[in-house]
Amino acid sequence: MRFWLLLLAALALSSCGPSGGGPVEVAIIGAPESLFQQGIRLAPPAQHMRAATSEGLVALDQAGQVVPALAERWIVTDDGLSYIFRLRDSSWPGGDAISAPDVRDKLREAIDRMRGTSLGLDLGTVRDVRAMTGRVIEVRLSAPTPDFLRLLAQPELGLVRNGSGAGPMAMSRQDKPGTARLTALPPETRGLPAREDWEDVARPIAVRALSAERAVAAFSRGDVDLVIGGSIVDFPQAEAGPLSRGTIQVDPALGLLGLTVRRETGLLADPALREALSMAIDRAGLIQSFGLNGWRESSLPVPPEAFPTPFYIADRWNGASIEERRRVAAARVQAWKGAGSAREPVVLVSLPRGPGSDLLFRRLADAWAAIGVATRRAASGEAADLELRDTVARYATPGWYLNQFHCSLGAGLCAPRADALAREAMAERDPARREQLFAEAHAALVEREVYIPLGAPVRWSLVRASIRNYLPNGWGIHPLFPLSQPTT
Numbered sequence: 001m002r003f004w005l006l007l008l009a010a011l012a013l014s015s016c017g018p019s020g021g022g023p024v025e026v027a028i029i030g031a032p033e034s035l036f037q038q039g040i041r042l043a044p045p046a047q048h049m050r051a052a053t054s055e056g057l058v059a060l061d062q063a064g065q066v067v068p069a070l071a072e073r074w075i076v077t078d079d080g081l082s083y084i085f086r087l088r089d090s091s092w093p094g095g096d097a098i099s100a101p102d103v104r105d106k107l108r109e110a111i112d113r114m115r116g117t118s119l120g121l122d123l124g125t126v127r128d129v130r131a132m133t134g135r136v137i138e139v140r141l142s143a144p145t146p147d148f149l150r151l152l153a154q155p156e157l158g159l160v161r162n163g164s165g166a167g168p169m170a171m172s173r174q175d176k177p178g179t180a181r182l183t184a185l186p187p188e189t190r191g192l193p194a195r196e197d198w199e200d201v202a203r204p205i206a207v208r209a210l211s212a213e214r215a216v217a218a219f220s221r222g223d224v225d226l227v228i229g230g231s232i233v234d235f236p237q238a239e240a241g242p243l244s245r246g247t248i249q250v251d252p253a254l255g256l257l258g259l260t261v262r263r264e265t266g267l268l269a270d271p272a273l274r275e276a277l278s279m280a281i282d283r284a285g286l287i288q289s290f291g292l293n294g295w296r297e298s299s300l301p302v303p304p305e306a307f308p309t310p311f312y313i314a315d316r317w318n319g320a321s322i323e324e325r326r327r328v329a330a331a332r333v334q335a336w337k338g339a340g341s342a343r344e345p346v347v348l349v350s351l352p353r354g355p356g357s358d359l360l361f362r363r364l365a366d367a368w369a370a371i372g373v374a375t376r377r378a379a380s381g382e383a384a385d386l387e388l389r390d391t392v393a394r395y396a397t398p399g400w401y402l403n404q405f406h407c408s409l410g411a412g413l414c415a416p417r418a419d420a421l422a423r424e425a426m427a428e429r430d431p432a433r434r435e436q437l438f439a440e441a442h443a444a445l446v447e448r449e450v451y452i453p454l455g456a457p458v459r460w461s462l463v464r465a466s467i468r469n470y471l472p473n474g475w476g477i478h479p480l481f482p483l484s485q486p487t488t
Contacts, residue, residue: 029229032178054158054165064473080144088191100131147395233354276329350384
């Protein structure tokens with residue numbers, strides 16, 4: 001009961017705003033209904049809400065660094081096979097103490113729910129979760145897993161009991177669809193020392209999920225202080241309106257931006273012709289159309305920098321000019337046509353709706369027209385040959401990139417040999433051998449030509465000067481809880 005009394009007091013306080021100012025107004029780009037999405041595959045608005053209301057053992061701060069959450073501290077054994085966490089002294093909604101057996105059971109359930117997803121593949125080295133004492137749990141791994149703590153910090157591994165998480169914020173839905181209010185819970189309910197002035201310094205967060213167009217308009221009117229969740233699909237809208245100028249923040253995001261091959265038919269039946277489409281793209285010229293500085297192009301699924309010691313150079317075609325590459329690609333297309341194909345080469349591309357997608361489609365169509373291939377944009381619901389993949393990495397090692405193309409996910413063409421090598425790499429305890437196996441898996445994936453890389457994903461925000469505790473980071477996650485806290 002004590003927990004709920006504190007929670008109700010916090011929500012009542014938030015309705016009129018603390019003395020330090022009213023709520024921080026945040027718009028997350030996405031469909032209104034996605035804000036309260038449940039399940040294992042969460043849209044960005046739901047990821048941010050889950051992270052704010054349902055912590056896991058650890059969390060990500062505004063810089064994208066791993067910080068304590070339900071666990072106040074931890075140790076990792078020298079062999080990297082055991083992570084031992086001491087839980088903070090705090091409570092579930094309803095007042096029951098958070099105990100090691102509770103967390104063990106909830107974490108096991110959360111990991112089990114991830115089966116069949118790429119995150120489930122990433123967690124494949126988890127061998128056991130056990131309670132050691134009332135407030136200590138151990139996670140045992142079958143092999144060392146770099147960035148394992150970052151995996152545990154993902155919003156999908158936030159722990160829930162009886163439908164509710166343990167904060168650090170409490171959420172109340174608002175009358176308008178796609179809107180919510182978040183209020184920081186008192187420090188003592190989060191296992192921290194009580195602070196008399198916490199009500200004065202912890203600002204509530206008013207959150208709404210909006211389309212990019214509506215979010216930018218709301219920012220330009222001054223209705224919202226922060227817009228997050230922008231992508232290349234809507235980047236041309238980022239500078240709409242006078243108030244948005246000079247306030248655009250672009251994350252140095254890691255991950256995948258490119259085209260997944262969905263069908264192995266016609267022109268795309270031959271890996272050499274799939275490579276021809278990739279060769280024809282002027283990646284640097286493509287991104288210049290968006291006016292983005294510092295974007296990292298890539299012609300490979302796994303960027304070389306993902307390896308501690310790169311096994312290959314970043315330019316797949318050894319410095320060949322775009323004209324040279326297009327001559328080779330055009331010759332391959334012409335040979336395919338001369339081999340008796342009954343139809344002209346056409347590729348059908350699926351892209352989300354948005355001005356960035358329109359611009360991207362035109363650049364791809366121009367590139368492929370130069371090698372004798374026509375391009376058509378797939379209508380909604382129409383089966384496509386190629387589909388845009390735009391995903392921010394959960395962690396930055398080769399395993400994440402390779403798992404995105406695993407055959408079990410059914411996301412497009414795949415490479416069974418690459419899957420087998422990646423699985424062997426994840427089970428390998430010797431670091432040098434593990435990296436070598438990952439490199440071989442990547443080579444097998446490239447050989448199959450299941451993906452046409454463009455470069456790193458684009459993530460952007462609009463940030464008012466008054467916003468505190470916002471930082472661009474490589475993971476595209478901007479937690480809401482730090483926005484409510486003082487900077488000192």
